[in-house]
Every structure is written in C-alpha cells, then in structure tokens.
Amino acid sequence: MRTRVFIPALAAALLLSGAVALAETVKVGVINTYSGPLAAAGEQMDRGIKLYMKLHEKDLPPGVTIELIKRDDTGPNPEVAKRLAQELITRDKVQLLTGVIWTPNALSIAPLVTEAKVPFIIMNAGTAMITTKSPYIARVSFTLWQSSYPLGTWAAKNGMKSAYVLVSDFGPGIDSEAAFTKAYTDAGGTIAGSVRMPVATLDFAPFLQRAKDAKPDAVFCFVPAAKQALAFMKAFGDLGLGTAGIKLIGPGDLTTDEELPGMGDPAIGTITMHHYSAAGDRPANKAFVAAYKAEFGANEEPSFLVADSYDGMAAIFNVVIAQKGVIDPDKTMELLKGWKYNSARGPIMIDPETRDIVQNEYLRRVEKVGGQLRNIELETIPMVKDPWKELNKGK
Secondary structure (H helix, E strand, O other): OHHHHHHHHHHHHHHHHHHHHHOEEEEEEEEEOOOOOOHHHHHHHHHHHHHHHHHHHHHOOOOEEEEEEEEEOOOOOHHHHHHHHHHHHHOOOOOEEEEOOOHHHHHHHHHHHHHHOOOEEEOOOOOHHHHHHOOOEEEOOOOHHHHHHHHHHHHHHOOOOEEEEEEEOOHHHHHHHHHHHHHHHHOOOEEEEEEEEOOOOOOOHHHHHHHHHOOOOEEEEEOOOOHHHHHHHHHHHHOOOOOOOOEEEEEHHHHOHHHHHHHOHHHOOOEEEEOOOOOOOOHHHHHHHHHHHHHHOOOOOOOHHHHHHHHHHHHHHHHHHHOOOOOOHHHHHHHHOOOEEEEOOEEEEEOOOOOOEEEEEEEEEEEEEOOEEEEEEEEEEEEEOOHHHHHOOOO
C-alpha cells in the first residue's frame, strides 16, 4: 500500500519539476520617463508597451513569459539612466533592455550593454549616431535626419526661400537643425537665423519673437513632443507669426497627434514630415487606432510614441518567440537585423548593416476634419534609411 501511494506522488513531483524546468521567464528592463515635467511622453511610450502586451501575450510559446521591470529616469538624466541600467543588468539580471525617451540617457547606457552583451532595443531616442555606439543596440523608432532632411528639400522647392531655425539644444535638435539646413541650402534655400533653445523650456516667446523679427518665409522647429509642442504652438499663435504670413514647418514632434486637440486653430496649415499619423488611411493603422481607443478611451489619440513602443514590443516578442524564451544576445541581434513588420505606420525594417529603422516618411499638413485637427498625409517617401548614415558611409 505504501508503494502504491508513493509512486504516483513521486511521479507527480517529477512532472511538476519538469514543468518548472521547461518554463522560461524573459526579463526585460524598461527605462522610461514616468515622472517629472516631461513625463507625458513617457506615458505615451508606456501605453504602447501595455497595449502590445495585452493583445499579444497569448502569442508567446507555452511556458514562456515576459516580465517587464520598469525604472524611472525622471527625464534627460544620463547619470540616473546609467545607474538604472547597471542595476537592471547586474542585480535584476535582465536579458533585454528597452524604452528610453532621451538621447543622453541612451548614450550613457551604450557602454554598459556592450560590456554585458545585453541587447538594447530603443523605442524613441532619435539622434542618428546612437546605434553606432554599441553592436548591441537596435532602434525601432526614427532618426531626426529621416524627417528633417527630406523636409528641407521640399521646403526649398515649394516657395519657402528663407527659413528661421529653432531647435531644442540636445542631440535630436542638433541633428534636426543640421539635416534641415543641409538639405534646404543644397536646394537653394537661405537660413535667416537659427537659435538652440533650452531642452526643458516651456517659454518659447522670446525665441519666436526673434524669428518673427527676421521676417522669414518659414520657421522650422524641433522641440520634444507632447507638452512642449503644445506650449510652442500656443506661443506661435499668441505672437501672430501665422497671421504675419510665416509658415510653420518641422518634424512630426511639432504636431504630435495626442496634443493636436489642445493646439487649436494656430496649428492649421502646419507642415511636418514624419513616420506616423493617427489619421493614416492604412488597414493596420485603423486597427491599431481602434484597439488604442478601446483600451484608453474613445477620445484618446495614439501618438508616434505609442506606435513606436508598440512596434518595439513586436520586435522583442519576435526574438523571444524565435528563441523559445532562451535568450542568446548575439543570436538576438542577428534576429533583429533585417526584421520586418507591418506596422501601423506602414512597412518597417531594421537595416541589417546599421541596426537602425527603415520606414516611410509622410509629408503632412494639419487640417480640420469633422471639427477635429488631423495630421493629413499628403505625400509618401517610401522606406527611408537614415540619411546621416548614408551620407557618412565610409567616413
């Protein structure tokens, strides 16, 4: 009798231990901006991550789970970001890192992921050279050269003979300024003046007044998306640049979709170049917007940050599923190189040479449609590689 009781119990214990052994938990460290005056962008990123997890967790192989370990960098604080990444790698033993709104934070993390061989999938930080700083970095978001460079060519060829350049004084702003200026002047345009503004400022009136006084045909602007874009648009309207006949142009951060309702009529007519619009008439985007509204509210609009972080999770799921939860860093990077996905923004791919995003860029104009402001896509430049890397090949 004892033997009959013992054997089933032992068998059950062995089966249980086998099930535990087969289970794989992939730890993913997420460094994002969850607090502070610039946290609105971080909230958008977090929503994209949450939405993908909710819709696709069922797609993971049996026994495989993804554990997100979230940390708050509080804004553009490279020392904080570096410390958080170090803790995630050494203490929490994450197999992948992701997130990161800010370029200086991404750059501070790059040496750590190189030394530890931890793949780092960037969901936002858009300075072109970031991916050159570690072979373990891949980016699913954008570079400012991708949008600002073709916009410079377009502006010079479409009646804007002079432009005043206003950009936030950090990596993406400097990239945006350089890209626009090169393309614009190469195509015959004249820069009427340029100013780099403090990264975290919400007081844009002094800079816009200087631009207005220069009487250019256009103001080209880059500021970080979300609340700063809203503050910039308010100042542009209050100072009457639009009524003075000065056009407003820039990369898509300037008229980010979730802030458009608060921008009002001064935003109408703004021309931007960008890789995503919530108004995009693509089946994948319509499904994405519907899923977002179902999750976060019928009046909510997904920004490009939501789309980029959603796609970042798609890339992470791809490498986890392909490896059945057993993450090898070098195999992970090989899987990311050349990865393709039918995104809400259109087809995207990770360039196998640069580990950077290749995607469509859309020329857009803010229009009022059905009483709502929308970024209406007018033209498509298909599958744009980062122009900075293309121009600097072999250097």
